[in-house]
Amino acid sequence: MKAILSIVAALAVGTAAAVAQSVDEQVAERLAPPGELCMKGEACAAAAPAGGAAASGGNGARSGEQVYNSACQTCHAAGVAGAPKFGDAAAWSDRVAQGMDTLYSNAINGIRAMPAKGLCADCSDDEVKAAVDYMVENSK
Ligand code: HEC
Known part of the structure; x- marks a missing residue:
C-alpha cells in the first residue's frame, strides 16, 4: 500500500513538474520575442513610424x-x-x-x-x- 501511494505521489509530483515546465516554456516562447523587441526600444520605435508617411508624401x-x-x-x-x-x-x-x-x-x-x-x-x-x-x- 505504501509503495503504491509513493508511486502515485511520485507520478503526481512528476506530472505537475512536467506540466509546470511546459507551461513555463510556452509562456516564455510567447512572451520572449515581443518582450525582447519592445525592451530594446529602437526596434519598437522603428516598427511604428509616426507621421513619416504623411511627411514624405507616401500614403499621406x-x-x-x-x-x-x-x-x-x-x-x-x-x-x-x-x-x-x-x-x-x-x-x-x-x-x-x-x-x-x-x-x-x-x-x-x-x-x-x-x-x-x-x-x-x-x-x-x-x-x-x-x-x-x-x-x-x-x-x-
Ligand atoms: C505659373 C503659373 C501657373 C501655375 C503655378 C499653375 N498653372 Fe495651370 N495653367 C497656367 C496657364 C497660363 C494655363 C493656360 C495654358 C494654355 O492653355 O495656354 C494653365 C492651364 C492649366 C490647366 C488646363 C490645361 C488644359 O489642357 O487646358 C490645368 C488643368 C492646370 N493649369 C492645372 C494646374 C495645376 C493643378 C496647378 C498646380 C499644381 C497649376 N495649374 C499651376 C498657369 C499656371
Whole structure:
C-alpha cells in the first residue's frame, strides 16, 4: 500500500513538474520575442513610424485643396497669363471638354504658359490630379 501511494505521489509530483515546465516554456516562447523587441526600444520605435508617411508624401498625399493652395492659386486664382481662373465656369468648360485625362496630363507635363506640375516639384502625379479635380469641381 505504501509503495503504491509513493508511486502515485511520485507520478503526481512528476506530472505537475512536467506540466509546470511546459507551461513555463510556452509562456516564455510567447512572451520572449515581443518582450525582447519592445525592451530594446529602437526596434519598437522603428516598427511604428509616426507621421513619416504623411511627411514624405507616401500614403499621406496632400488633398487637391492643399496642393491648389500651395502651388496652383498663384496663377489660377487671378488667371495669370491666361490661366483658367478658379471658379470661372466658362473658362473651365472648354478645358474640361478635352477630357479629364488630357487635363491631367497637361497639368503634369505642362502646356504653353502652364508649367509642368505648376512648378510643384515635390507633388506626385496623383496630387496634381487631385488639384485639377479640386479646381474643376469648384469651377462649374
Ligand atoms: C505659373 C503659373 C501657373 C501655375 C503655378 C499653375 N498653372 Fe495651370 N495653367 C497656367 C496657364 C497660363 C494655363 C493656360 C495654358 C494654355 O492653355 O495656354 C494653365 C492651364 C492649366 C490647366 C488646363 C490645361 C488644359 O489642357 O487646358 C490645368 C488643368 C492646370 N493649369 C492645372 C494646374 C495645376 C493643378 C496647378 C498646380 C499644381 C497649376 N495649374 C499651376 C498657369 C499656371
